[in-house]
Amino acid sequence: DGGITQSPKYLFRKEGQNVTLSCEQNLNHDAMYWYRQDPGQGLRLIYYSQIVNDFQKGDIAEGYSVSREKKESFPLTVTSAQKNPTAFYLCASSMDGQVLNSPLHFGNGTRLTVT
């Protein structure tokens, strides 16, 4: 079955450490996205990528970094510069970069806890 795989489901880190969240898709989608979700909040866009080797900052990119070396992979690194990293992180993809016309497909998320 095609879909988006995020791993691990739960991740624990000490403050000051960088951590990388994995996102892999086998939908052959061009565009991929990272969202952050906090309790009682909507989703906020961190980074997105419309094509390989290109990505753009979203609304809350500070303290995060991404890469898009392969079409199917879009890892997110939460750096020590991110002041409040504990959150639920969702990866998504869409067929093309026209997010308004091609629906988002979401992974099942990674819950990151930093202590």
Add this chain to the structure above:
Amino acid sequence: AQSVTQPDIHITVSEGASLELRCNYSYGATPYLFWYVQSPGQGLQLLLKYFSGDTLVQGIKGFEAEFKRSQSSFNLRKPSVHWSDAAEYFCAVGAYKRGSQGNLIFGKGTKLSVKP
């Protein structure tokens, strides 16, 4: 700037009862509107979307939504709720940004509980 408001944080309905979840948006032009559903610990799934045309939109799982421009609303409805509908529901508005592919702005969500 575009925004989305979901006035109800938490709603409880009895199984078999009808459901309406409210969504109000702020956007200068005709918006692209979406409803997504999220089960606990899971990602989001698209229920339905409105781009243009008929203002009553049918979606998956028996849901529908009505676009009312005069009220800036896009409320989600279901005639008879099932226990499996318990989840969190997100309304989103999409808008084009110059030089980009556009972005989705999500509301804060409405959590639905279903009583047996």
